[in-house]
Amino acid sequence: MxxxxxxxxxxxxxxxxxxxxxxxxxxxxxxxxxxxxxxxxxxxxxxxxxxxxxxxxxxxxxxxxxxxxxxxxxxxxxxxLPKYQMVYDIPPAEINTRDKKRMLADHYAVWKIESPQLMISNARTFQNAEAIMGELIFSAIRAELGQLNFDEIINEEQSSRGSFNDLVRDRVNEALERNKYGILLTDVRMKRIDLPEENEEAVYRRMISERQSTAQDYLSQGDAEANRVRAKTDKEVQEMLAKANADANEIIGEGEAEAAKIYNESFGRDTEFYQLYRTLQSYETTINDETVIVLPADSPYARILMGYID
Known part of the structure; x- marks a missing residue:
């Protein structure tokens, strides 16, 4: 190897x-x-x-x-989990009033989580807590509106909404606290009140009829007041005219008397001039373009008319 x-x-x-x-x-x-x-x-x-x-x-x-x-x-x-206040839009629901009329109530609520431990222990989830609160609010609204007549709800002058919101809020909070859900309803408000579609037309007709009746009452009252004012004004005008005519006649009488006095004093000073003046006045009233007068030539009237004045 x-x-x-x-x-x-x-x-x-x-x-x-x-x-x-x-x-x-x-x-x-x-x-x-x-x-x-x-x-x-x-x-x-x-x-x-x-x-x-x-x-x-x-x-x-x-x-x-x-x-x-x-x-x-x-x-x-x-x-x-949110710590701030939240808005819950309550679905519109049909409710019967004390006078047995149906209506659709639409509300919204403002709420918050006060104790997450209690909310999780008893409501389990955020969505469940919101759903439970919504059911309690609807129950309270139905109970409170059921004690009011329809007119008291829709008529602003007779409305009880100011205390109604507080009553609903307090009732819901009592139930939430009693069941230890750990949430608090801070406010509940009514957005609008509607009628079921089948009732709207009848209510609109009744409202129109009431408004027309009210308008007719106002027109009748206006006509009566206008006639009273006219009668009073006509009476005052007649009284003013009568007083004015009386004052005018008195002034005219005083003027004529004063004129007659002045005439008498003036004519008394020269009787011949007065006779001449009266003769000339008679010419104005008796002679025109078609007048034919037959007088003796030596008549004083004729002499004056012919311009022969001594």
Missing amino acids: SDENIVDINERRPSDEWRKYTKLIAVAVILIVIVVTIISNLFIVEQGEYKVVRQFGEVVRIENEPGLSYKIPFIQNVTT
Whole structure:
């Protein structure tokens, strides 16, 4: 056998330096795995939320302070619950009023989680808690509206909505607290009130008839008031005209008396001039383009008419 076919096993063994590098790489990989595992099991608690830590399905702790926290790898998981107030839109539901009329009530509610432990223990999930609250709200709304007449609900002047919302809220919160659901209803409001489609047309006709009747009453009252004002005004006008005519006649009489006095005084001073003036006035009233007068030529009337004045 030649020496070329002989292999020295010691020459093929890894060197000490290579083994050192291999150990370093293994340690580095392990460290990276540990760091990644730790980082992947850290979680941040944000403002306005709860972090629920569960182990094998059971709640082990709840983090509610903002900051950094952790969970045990592989055996714990984290879920989030809102800490702020939320709005729940209650589906419209048909309700009977005290006077046996049907209506569709549409509401919304504002609520929040006060105790995540109680909510998870008794309602199990967020969706279940919201559904339970919705059923309680609907039950309370139906009970409260069932004590009111239809007109009291739709008529703003007679509405009891101000206290109605508080009554519903208090009744629901009593039930939530009694069953330890860990949630609180902060407010409930009515969005709108509708009628079932088969009742809308009849109600609209009745409303139109009532409005027309009210309008006719207003028109009748207006006509009566207008006639009263006209009669009063006509009476006042007649009284004013009568007083004005009386005052005018008195003034005219005083003027005529004063004129007659002045005429008498003036004509008394010259009787011949007065006779001439009266003669000229008679000409104006008796003579026109077709007048024919037969008088003696030496008649004073004729002489004046002919322009012969002594």
